[in-house]
Amino acid sequence: MKSVKRYIISGIILSGVFACRQGTTVAEKGSVKSDTISPIFPDTLNMPKGKFGEAVRYGRDLFLFTAYYIGPEGVNGKYTGNKINCTHCHQWAGTKPFSFNLMKSHERYPMYRAREGKVLSLAERINNCVTRPHNGIPLPLDSREMIAMLSYLKWINETVPKDKWMTGEEALAVEFPAKAASPENGSRLYAERCSRCHGPNGEGRMNADSVSFLYPPLWGKEAYQPGSSMHRVIKQAQWIKANMPFDSVMWNKTVLTDEEAFDIAAFVNDDRIHSRPNPATIDYPFPEDKAIDYGKGPYIDTFSEVQHKFGPYEPIMLYWKNKGWKPRF
Ligand code: HEC
Ligand code: HEC
Numbered sequence: 001m002k003s004v005k006r007y008i009i010s011g012i013i014l015s016g017v018f019a020c021r022q023g024t025t026v027a028e029k030g031s032v033k034s035d036t037i038s039p040i041f042p043d044t045l046n047m048p049k050g051k052f053g054e055a056v057r058y059g060r061d062l063f064l065f066t067a068y069y070i071g072p073e074g075v076n077g078k079y080t081g082n083k084i085n086c087t088h089c090h091q092w093a094g095t096k097p098f099s100f101n102l103m104k105s106h107e108r109y110p111m112y113r114a115r116e117g118k119v120l121s122l123a124e125r126i127n128n129c130v131t132r133p134h135n136g137i138p139l140p141l142d143s144r145e146m147i148a149m150l151s152y153l154k155w156i157n158e159t160v161p162k163d164k165w166m167t168g169e170e171a172l173a174v175e176f177p178a179k180a181a182s183p184e185n186g187s188r189l190y191a192e193r194c195s196r197c198h199g200p201n202g203e204g205r206m207n208a209d210s211v212s213f214l215y216p217p218l219w220g221k222e223a224y225q226p227g228s229s230m231h232r233v234i235k236q237a238q239w240i241k242a243n244m245p246f247d248s249v250m251w252n253k254t255v256l257t258d259e260e261a262f263d264i265a266a267f268v269n270d271d272r273i274h275s276r277p278n279p280a281t282i283d284y285p286f287p288e289d290k291a292i293d294y295g296k297g298p299y300i301d302t303f304s305e306v307q308h309k310f311g312p313y314e315p316i317m318l319y320w321k322n323k324g325w326k327p328r329f
Helices: 001-015 051-063 066-070 120-130 144-158 183-193 233-243 258-269 305-310 315-320
Strands: 112-113 118-120 214-217
Touching: 051 066, 112 315, 118 120, 120 144, 183 315, 233 258, 305 315
Parallel strands: none
Antiparallel strands: 112 118
16 A cells, blocks of 8 residues: 555646646646645626626636536527536636646646647637537637637736635645446445436436536446546546535545545446447547546557556556556546
8 A cells, every 4th residue: 555655646746747738727737835725715796897807707707607508508508418518527717726736737838748749828718618518619719709709718817916826726636546437336436425416317407497417427428438538437437526525525535535536437437338429539639648547549559448547557557657658647
């Protein structure tokens, strides 16, 4: 167990070193920084006035009521292919700590993104989420909607000091279990802890108006695509440990153990038992950039797709480290 822990820590440090290239918010997790500040919650009373303020407000509304505005029956355009809202994953419109927090995003881009193998602008990164988790078509870069989302992200970014590390801007740290994550155990845990809201078949529950979800679907044709980062087991385990079950958890008062979070994420994301909208997407043009929990080859190592997806991850991390490569997740 000791060596496993040591190994995890070195992985964390490595991923921190490559934060910029990796382009994810998991970087540097676990590192103790003297200039860490408590989470900041932007005060909507301080939203700017004038035309820019209008864009910021509309941008925030788009995060909260995505389906209403730009969903399959959107009143301002039909862009997303399902009825989920950005805020289901980027909770509190991207301001909740450890919930794929977006308050630093505006200053992070343009940035190299391994999944696409190129430098992306923030607008292109937004469109990644419009197309994958939302199964939609990209927003035109000069559309009112794209400008509004960018304006909102700029405004929330202005509320955080540039040189400080904010608690919760990264993913919650989890320890990799020594064994592979178990979809079977995850299925049992899902029935106990998740299905009362997300439904026994992961179908979620619509609001009465049928415009959007009260409880978003977790698999099936209304849910996120396999190309979404939420489909990766480590990424989802970090998120659900900090954020679910919705009614009983806070990032500083978690409910699931790390192992439970991994098992549930394995169950939710197991394509052998659950289907998803699946347009052929080509990801990670450079296998040396591939996140270790990405379940589709080719890889530059000798591990199977199943092990990459479900773990155990430490042997993969160790293999990469011994080769002098940088594992990312
Ligand atoms: C099913 C979950 C899900 C939904 C819904 C979703 N996203 Fe994301 N988004 C993610 C994940 C996962 C990441 C990667 C976070 C990480 O690597 O830590 C991400 C990353 C991002 C980033 C980049 C953050 C950064 O600083 O690098 C932006 C911007 C973003 N999303 C915008 C949106 C917008 C806008 C919407 C709604 C149209 C949306 N997302 C909906 C899961 C989701
Ligand atoms: C009490 C109801 C409730 C329970 C129980 C619950 N969730 Fe959720 N879940 C929600 C709500 C509501 C959201 C949307 C959050 C928001 O909009 O802020 C959500 C969002 C999510 C999302 C992101 C949205 C998406 O499209 O993927 C995932 C993943 C998720 N839950 C997984 C789980 C798992 C796994 C469990 C069990 C450990 C669980 N939830 C238990 C209510 C619940």
